[in-house]
Each structure stands twice: as structure tokens, then as C-alpha cells.
Amino acid sequence: MDKRADQLHVYFLPMMAPGHMIPLVDMARQxxxxxxKVTIVTTPLNATKFSKTIQKDREFGSDICIRTTEFPCKEAGLPEGCENLASTTTSEMTMKFIKALYLFEQPVEKFMEEDHPDCLVAGTFFAWAVDxxxxxxxxxxxxxGTGLLPMCAYNCLMEHKPHLKVESETEEFVIPGLPDTIKMSRSKLSQHWVDEKETPMTPIIKDFMRAEATSYGAIVNSFYELEPNYVQHFREVVGRKVWHVGPVSLCNKDNEDKSQRGQDSSLSEQKCLDWLNTKEPKSVIYICFGSMSIFSSDQLLEIATALEASDQQFIWVVRQNTTNEEQEKWMPEGFEEKVNGRGLIIKGWxxxxxILDHEATGGFVTHCGWNSLLEGVSAGVPMVTWPLSAEQFFNEKLLVEILKIGVPVGVQAWSQRTDSRVPINRENILRAVTKLMVGQEAEEMQGxxxxxxxxxxMAVEKGGSSDNSLVSLLEELRNGKSSSN
Known part of the structure; x- marks a missing residue:
């Protein structure tokens, strides 16, 4: 009997955004x-971001391949080459991009009719995948692309609507029904939650929610020990199946895999390692706000001034897509000379x-994107929390109030990928960085x-909570395949 006829075949359809694609590709590799047998479906341009890694896995015997279909830039009214959400620069472009994802239904369905997979793992933005x-x-x-606490919190917001019962944007309310007392304000939620009027996104969000609620279940990049109460809440209160299989970044064992995750680095991994190797353990703070953030020159100036005053060793990732790319407009005079040897600035990816896994790294200033949060947790480093958008204010609550490994920088408003209208001042940044890196409280957080x-x-090792969860999912899928044959 052909062994391959019995082999489980799973299709993966990652949303074309770094925070979705990187973990879902790692999950596919697991x-x-x-x-x-794994097939990843994406566009040619996005495939180049992980094709080297997939080829390497194939050479080691993994039955994994990529199928590509063109991104409908022209049909969506997007510029040629805009195949990833990170390439959009305005809310109008973002809207066009999300609508373009609906045009993938036909080519993906055609691929699946040819390949007859046994299961489809698809990003939330592909609502049609359930159909x-x-x-x-x-x-x-x-x-x-997020954890279970935010998923449970959004469910409670939908059900109880506490955000509509407060008088102002800044008045705090408790989200009822959650395992922990979590307070939120409307200013920290996206406009969709605050203003219940119909917007162009309303029907799309409703479609996402319908698709999630009618899916077989959810698969999350998390681990039981991180948020046990929310694993239970999602299963028992939300009433949906869920499998936690993370942190998936830990499937990258060697330095080459770690450095190539996502795309090629702007600074060679060897230069980063050489610099870090000269530093004492836990002495360096790493500052990075993810792949989508766009900071103003004013905000970059506040960060630079705080870092200069902090006396801390640091690696600071400054994205090239800042709203003002002219370095001299934001960099304090003589900044690079003053921090020479103490600070490393990386422009780009x-x-x-x-960096996080290196023993010299002792703290992380993060936008609280779920992938960054998990990578920080996996590396065992405490964090300064600087949420911007999406579900990041809920992730901040997890780090600061529940896990107690985070220091908030003081952001008060949700801001769609960019810094808030009023920059976080240098004093607040300096205070948070110092609290994270110096003193008794810092040591306790480190522990x-x-x-x-x-x-x-341990969760992803054989017999760990995430490994067991993945094994049980695969068992369920195999049983479903054999009963339908």
C-alpha cells in the first residue's frame, strides 16, 4: 500500500503581512x-522571503512546497509590487489590499481541487477560506496571528459592549467575563470598537468573525503555561476548539535560520553577534517596533535623547519607512559619536x-506585537511596552499586569501603526528603560x-504542552481523513 495515500496533506494560506506570514510559515514547517505533507500558498514576491528556508527543509527530508499565484495589484488599484500589507502606506491602500485578498478565492480553490488536501489553515483575513x-x-x-487573551477579550467586548457604557474616551471600564480583571479605555481600542457606525471595514470585519466562528477550530502561536486561564476560557466559555502550538519561532535552531527569518537583515548577523559578544550578560537593551510601525521625526528624537541619557548599552532598529527619512532632522547633534561603542543602530530589518537570544540582551522595548512578545518571552527577557495598534494594548496587559515582566512607557491612545499624535517624551522613555534594566525590581522581572x-x-520539546497539542491536532485530522475515506 502506498504510504503517501495515508499521509496527511495540509494547505497553509498565510495573510501577506510579516506578523502573519512569519509565524504561519514556521507553523507549516513544524x-x-x-x-x-505541507503546501504553502502565497504570491511570487512573498515566496522569496522564505523560499531559502523551505528549500533547506526539503533537503533535510521535509515534504513541504510552495505554490504561487499572482497578487491582483492592478485589479485592486494598488501599485505594482505592493504584495504585502507592510508595503501599504495609507489607510486607503490598506483597504484596497484587504479587498484584494478576496480575489484569491478562485486560484486557491483551483489549487485545492487539484491537490485534494485534508485540511486548510488560513489567516483570518481570508474569510472565504471557510466556504x-x-x-x-x-x-x-x-x-x-495573536494570542488567546486578546481573542477572549474581543469576544467579551462583542458580547457585553462595556465600551459603549462609559462617558469619555479615557474613562476606564472592566471587560466582564474574563479570568482576570482587565481594564481598558476606548482610546486604546480601534475606531471599529469605539464608533459603532458602519464604516467600509464593517462588513469585512463581520465576514472575518463569521468565518472564525464557523471554522473547525483555531490554531494559535502560544503555549499553555503563558496564558492557561485563556486556553480554558476560549474552550469552555467562547466554546470553540483551539490548539496552542507555539512559540513557533523556537523551530529555528541555528543562527542562519534565526537571522533569515522574515527577510535578509540590513546588518549581517555576524556583525550583530560580534558587537553583542563584547558586552556583559543582560547588559544590552534592544529597541524595535516591528515591521509595520511608522514613527515621526519628533518621536525618534525623543527616543534618541532618552537612550543617550540612559547610559545603557543598546541596539536600536530604526525602520527606513519613517515619516521623515532625513536623518539630520531627528538625530541629535553628535549622537552617533556620543553613543559609539555603547549603541548599535540598525536601519531596516x-x-x-x-539578538534576543544572545546572553548579552537583558531587555526589549517593543510595540507589543504578538510575535515580538513571544520572541521576547522565549528569550527570557523583560520588556518595556509601547503598544501602537491592533490588539497590542491587550498584549501590554498580559506582560505588565498578569506576567509582571513588563514596564509600560505610558501610551494612552491607539494609533494605526504610528506613534500617537503627541510623542512619548524622553523622560517617560528614560524612566521605563531604567526601571527595566536597573535595581531590585529589574532583577525580579529578569527572574x-x-x-x-x-x-x-519546554513547551515545544517532545512531550511539552505545545508539542502534545500539535500531536493531538494531527491525530484528530488523521482520524477525520480515515473516516471520510
Whole structure:
């Protein structure tokens, strides 16, 4: 009997944005290491970001491949080459991009009719994936790129609408029904939650929610020990199946894999390592705000001034897509000379996992994107929290109030990928960085973060909570495949 006829075949359809694509590709690689045949569907330009890694896995015997279909830039009214959400620069472009994702239904369905996979794992933004899977009689697993606390919180917001019962944007309310007392204000939620009037996004968000609620279940890049109460809440109160299989970044074992995760670094990994190797353990703070943030020159100036005054060793990733790229407009006079040897500035993409995992790194200033949060947790480093948009204010609550490994910088308003209208001042940045790196409280946070880092690594090892969760999911999918044959 042909062994391949029995082999489970799973399709992965990652949303074209770094925070979705990177973890879902890592997840696909984990599936293939468990003997699953894996097909990742994306566009040619996005495929180049991880094709080297996939080729390497194939050489080691993984049954994993990429199928590509063109991105409908022209049909969507987007410039040629705008195939990733990170390439959009205005809310109008973002809207066009999200609408363009609906044009993938036909080519993906055609691929699936040819390949007859047993399951489809698709990003939330592909709401139609649940319909295609139903048509083909296979389960669709939803992946929305975040953890379980935010997913549970959004569910409670939808059900109880506490944000509509307060008088002002800044008045705090408790989100009812959650395992922990979590207070939020409307200013920290996206406009969709604050203003219940219909917007162009309203029907799309409703479609996402319908697709998530009718999917076979959810698969998350998290681990049980990180948010046990929310694993339970999602299963028992929200009433949906969920499998936690993270942190998926830990499937990158060697330095080459860690440095190539996402795209090529602007500074070679060797230069980063050489610089870090000259530093004392836990002495360096790493500052990075993810792949989508756009900071003003005023805000960059405040950060630079605080770092100069902090006396801390640091690596600072400054994205080239800042709203003002003219360096002299924001960099304090003589800044690079003054911090020479003490600070390393990377302009562009950085090998984040490699930097966080280095023993010299002792803290992380982050926008609280879920991937960055998990990478910080996995490396055992405490964090300064600087949320911007998406679900990041909920992630801040997890780090600061529940895990107690975070120091808030003081952001009070949700701001769609950019810094708030009023820059966070240098005093607040300096205070948070110092609290994270110096003194008794810093040492206690370091201890808690180190323990969490060990739990994260154990979770993905054989017999760990995430490994067991993945094995049980694959078992369920195999049973479903054999009963439908």
C-alpha cells in the first residue's frame, strides 16, 4: 500500500503581512517535521522571503512546497509590487489590499481541487477560506496571528459592549467575563470598537468573525503555561476548539535560520553577534517596533535623547519607512559619536530572534506585537511596552499586569501603526528603560522572564504542552481523513 495515500496533506494560506506570514510559515514547517505533507500558498514576491528556508527543509527530508499565484495589484488599484500589507502606506491602500485578498478565492480553490488536501489553515483575513473548505468537505483552521487573551477579550467586548457604557474616551471600564480583571479605555481600542457606525471595514470585519466562528477550530502561536486561564476560557466559555502550538519561532535552531527569518537583515548577523559578544550578560537593551510601525521625526528624537541619557548599552532598529527619512532632522547633534561603542543602530530589518537570544540582551522595548512578545518571552527577557495598534494594548496587559515582566512607557491612545499624535517624551522613555534594566525590581522581572523562557522552550520539546497539542491536532485530522475515506 502506498504510504503517501495515508499521509496527511495540509494547505497553509498565510495573510501577506510579516506578523502573519512569519509565524504561519514556521507553523507549516513544524507540521512537516511531524510527517505531514505541507503546501504553502502565497504570491511570487512573498515566496522569496522564505523560499531559502523551505528549500533547506526539503533537503533535510521535509515534504513541504510552495505554490504561487499572482497578487491582483492592478485589479485592486494598488501599485505594482505592493504584495504585502507592510508595503501599504495609507489607510486607503490598506483597504484596497484587504479587498484584494478576496480575489484569491478562485486560484486557491483551483489549487485545492487539484491537490485534494485534508485540511486548510488560513489567516483570518481570508474569510472565504471557510466556504472553500466546506465545499471540499475538509476542516478549516483559523489563524489570526495573536494570542488567546486578546481573542477572549474581543469576544467579551462583542458580547457585553462595556465600551459603549462609559462617558469619555479615557474613562476606564472592566471587560466582564474574563479570568482576570482587565481594564481598558476606548482610546486604546480601534475606531471599529469605539464608533459603532458602519464604516467600509464593517462588513469585512463581520465576514472575518463569521468565518472564525464557523471554522473547525483555531490554531494559535502560544503555549499553555503563558496564558492557561485563556486556553480554558476560549474552550469552555467562547466554546470553540483551539490548539496552542507555539512559540513557533523556537523551530529555528541555528543562527542562519534565526537571522533569515522574515527577510535578509540590513546588518549581517555576524556583525550583530560580534558587537553583542563584547558586552556583559543582560547588559544590552534592544529597541524595535516591528515591521509595520511608522514613527515621526519628533518621536525618534525623543527616543534618541532618552537612550543617550540612559547610559545603557543598546541596539536600536530604526525602520527606513519613517515619516521623515532625513536623518539630520531627528538625530541629535553628535549622537552617533556620543553613543559609539555603547549603541548599535540598525536601519531596516534586524535579525531579531538572534539578538534576543544572545546572553548579552537583558531587555526589549517593543510595540507589543504578538510575535515580538513571544520572541521576547522565549528569550527570557523583560520588556518595556509601547503598544501602537491592533490588539497590542491587550498584549501590554498580559506582560505588565498578569506576567509582571513588563514596564509600560505610558501610551494612552491607539494609533494605526504610528506613534500617537503627541510623542512619548524622553523622560517617560528614560524612566521605563531604567526601571527595566536597573535595581531590585529589574532583577525580579529578569527572574520571572527567565522562568517563562524555560517554560516556552519546554513547551515545544517532545512531550511539552505545545508539542502534545500539535500531536493531538494531527491525530484528530488523521482520524477525520480515515473516516471520510
Amino acid at each position: 507540521f512537516s517535521r511531524h510527517g505531514v 472553500v473548505a466546506a465545499k471540499l468537505g475538509i476542516p478549516r483552521l483559523a489563524f489570526n 534586524a535579525p531579531q530572534v538572534l 520571572r522572564a527567565a522562568a517563562l523562557g524555560k517554560s516556552a522552550k
